[in-house]
Amino acid sequence: MDAGILLQILFWGIYAGCIYILLATGLNLIFGVMKIVNFAHGEFLMLGAYITATLFLFSGINPYVIILFSMLALIGIGAVVERLCFRPILGTGKLNEIFLSIGLIYVIQNAAAMIWGDEWQSVKSPYAGITVPVGTLTVPLDYVIIMVVTAAILCGLYLFLNRTRTGREMRAASQNRKGAMLVGVNVERMDILSFGIGCALAAAAGTLWVVSGQVFNPYMGSIPAVKAFAIIILGGLGSIPGAIVGGLLYGVAENGAAYFLGGVWKDAISFVILIVVLVIRPTGLFGERGE
Amino acid sequence: MDREQLSRYGTIAVIVAAAIAPIVISNLFLINLVTLMLIFVIFASAWNLLAYSGQGSLGHAAFFGIGAYASALIAGWLGLVPILAIFLGSGVAAIIGVLIGLTCVRLREWFLAMVTFGFAIIVQTITVSILAPVTGGWDGIAAPRLLSPSIPYYQLIEYYLILALTIGTIVLIWYIMKSKIGLAFSAIRENELEARASGIDPVRYRLLAFGMSAYLAGMAGALQIHHIGYITPEIFGTDLSFWPVTYVIFGGLGTLAGPVVGTVVLTIVWEGLKMAGFTFSRYVIVGIILILVIIFLPTGLVGLPKRLQDWREKRSEKQVPGKGALEE
Numbered sequence: 307m308d309a310g311i312l313l314q315i316l317f318w319g320i321y322a323g324c325i326y327i328l329l330a331t332g333l334n335l336i337f338g339v340m341k342i343v344n345f346a347h348g349e350f351l352m353l354g355a356y357i358t359a360t361l362f363l364f365s366g367i368n369p370y371v372i373i374l375f376s377m378l379a380l381i382g383i384g385a386v387v388e389r390l391c392f393r394p395i396l397g398t399g400k401l402n403e404i405f406l407s408i409g410l411i412y413v414i415q416n417a418a419a420m421i422w423g424d425e426w427q428s429v430k431s432p433y434a435g436i437t438v439p440v441g442t443l444t445v446p447l448d449y450v451i452i453m454v455v456t457a458a459i460l461c462g463l464y465l466f467l468n469r470t471r472t473g474r475e476m477r478a479a480s481q482n483r484k485g486a487m488l489v490g491v492n493v494e495r496m497d498i499l500s501f502g503i504g505c506a507l508a509a510a511a512g513t514l515w516v517v518s519g520q521v522f523n524p525y526m527g528s529i530p531a532v533k534a535f536a537i538i539i540l541g542g543l544g545s546i547p548g549a550i551v552g553g554l555l556y557g558v559a560e561n562g563a564a565y566f567l568g569g570v571w572k573d574a575i576s577f578v579i580l581i582v583v584l585v586i587r588p589t590g591l592f593g594e595r596g597e
Numbered sequence: 598m599d600r601e602q603l604s605r606y607g608t609i610a611v612i613v614a615a616a617i618a619p620i621v622i623s624n625l626f627l628i629n630l631v632t633l634m635l636i637f638v639i640f641a642s643a644w645n646l647l648a649y650s651g652q653g654s655l656g657h658a659a660f661f662g663i664g665a666y667a668s669a670l671i672a673g674w675l676g677l678v679p680i681l682a683i684f685l686g687s688g689v690a691a692i693i694g695v696l697i698g699l700t701c702v703r704l705r706e707w708f709l710a711m712v713t714f715g716f717a718i719i720v721q722t723i724t725v726s727i728l729a730p731v732t733g734g735w736d737g738i739a740a741p742r743l744l745s746p747s748i749p750y751y752q753l754i755e756y757y758l759i760l761a762l763t764i765g766t767i768v769l770i771w772y773i774m775k776s777k778i779g780l781a782f783s784a785i786r787e788n789e790l791e792a793r794a795s796g797i798d799p800v801r802y803r804l805l806a807f808g809m810s811a812y813l814a815g816m817a818g819a820l821q822i823h824h825i826g827y828i829t830p831e832i833f834g835t836d837l838s839f840w841p842v843t844y845v846i847f848g849g850l851g852t853l854a855g856p857v858v859g860t861v862v863l864t865i866v867w868e869g870l871k872m873a874g875f876t877f878s879r880y881v882i883v884g885i886i887l888i889l890v891i892i893f894l895p896t897g898l899v900g901l902p903k904r905l906q907d908w909r910e911k912r913s914e915k916q917v918p919g920k921g922a923l924e925e
Contacts, residue, residue, distance in 0.1 A: 343707040345655075345710070391888055391892070394892045395891060395892055398895065400705070400706040400707060401648070401651075401653045401706055401850075402891055402895070404653055404655070404706065404707070404710050405653070405842060405846050405887070405891055406887075406888055406891050406892075408655075408839050408842055408843065408884075408887065409843075409884045409885070409887035409888035409891065410884065410888065411839075411884070412839075412843075412880045412881065412883055412884025412887065413880075413881050413884035413885055413888070415880070416877040416878065416880035416881045416884070417877075417881050419877040420877045420878060420881070424877070528835060529718075532711065532714060532715060532718075535707075535711045536711070536715070539708065539711070568726065570722055570725060570726045571722060571726070573718055573722065574715075574718055574719045574721075574722035574723075576715065577712070577715025577716065577718055577719050578719065580711065580712065580715055581700055581712055581715065581716070581719075584700060584704060584708055584712060585700050
């Protein structure tokens, strides 16, 4: 086993992890405030991917700029979905939320298929083909940009949650919903906002998926979403640092598994990890809450 | 007509309709459609039984597919007639169901949904990788037909055979729901702590639910592939995992009639939309129906008569002012 290959697996793992981190962080943000797990989260990644690809093909603007439009669009879509679908059933049982997500998956996937067709597509990033040396490796420039963009988005999220009044209100609502209500936080507004931001993070993940040259179709969202669930279970439900560490570990594990066991195991390995972790610790690796 | 009568006459009407259906329609395409619908009634009922114990699985296609593959392979290896192989194949599904149940019984709703969902993908991966020499990989394998096409009227006989199994399944589930086991299931679903306090072992009963549900789902899968004649790993896809959920919620979660009503009505809607030329949009329509039912009609279609009755009573109370107040 030569060290170059290990480094390569590590680098590709971190790159794959970036997309999963954004997705898992969004899920965790929504879970923290609303205490729901949105199984349709991958569909927002898919929408983000398509919105970016469409805008890019029409306007030719750099896709790393379009990421902002895509995120804004998904904040809007997320807010509408929260208001129309999740708000009415909040508190009526967790099974209902899961079933409602299935309805959303049907609607969003096939609405997208009606708009964009159901073939696999891909988009060529303006930097495709350019490689840069990182240490002993030669890697595509896009992958480096993706890591930087992910880090920037996470820093932005950190600043928002810690330095702004709305962000602090959101954290209050996630720590103690009733207590936050008592001190005058509009928790329903926080619900909409956290759902919107969660969807925007998924849109960012979708955009990065597209610019890295990976293929996408309307049904692409389910697998990354379930991987994001595996990550938030590894990192603990509701814990954003947990999602980041979990996402990186997960990306590396996945690429390692694909290399050592063969490509077909790339998707299944996440569930093997998930099931093993849950058998050992039913609340997740770092999960404090009994949820 | 009160609701008890309604359900009694409804049951009789459904059975009579099912019994004379192939004679009336006498169209082979439609008979085939109704046969597949019956198989899905079994599948949805199996999923519903698990949900009755408070466990919502998103990966029931795994058991459907395992039952199917196991039955096809057993029939091939042992030279067994498919009608017997079905019961052995579902036994394999049940054993695996209990094994996966062992990981799931201590999990909360979300985790359970994720694990079952992932389990279906793992099974698919194993089928096309390690087990490919046996299962034929992505190409799948041929399965012996339930009845040889050389038998005259074999489609009709097959229909009645599957109808009998469907009715048998529903009667069995009715018996389970009514028995002490069913009581334990609903006690665990409503409040696990209280169930435990009254001497119910939740782990044991949840495993039991997993085993029984996997057995019936496996039987449905085996019936389907022996009916169609071949099997591919597509059987483990999310589509097949989500259909029973959709059918049951539409019909009425946790009720005996729910899966039947949901499957029949949604299949008619589905095929109707197909004939009307909808493709992707019929999924959108079904998704919207599902969301609306969850929000506005949590008891499903079978809860509709009661809803209407309540609504009518409320309205008649309004028309006689002060009546409610006097009674109180």
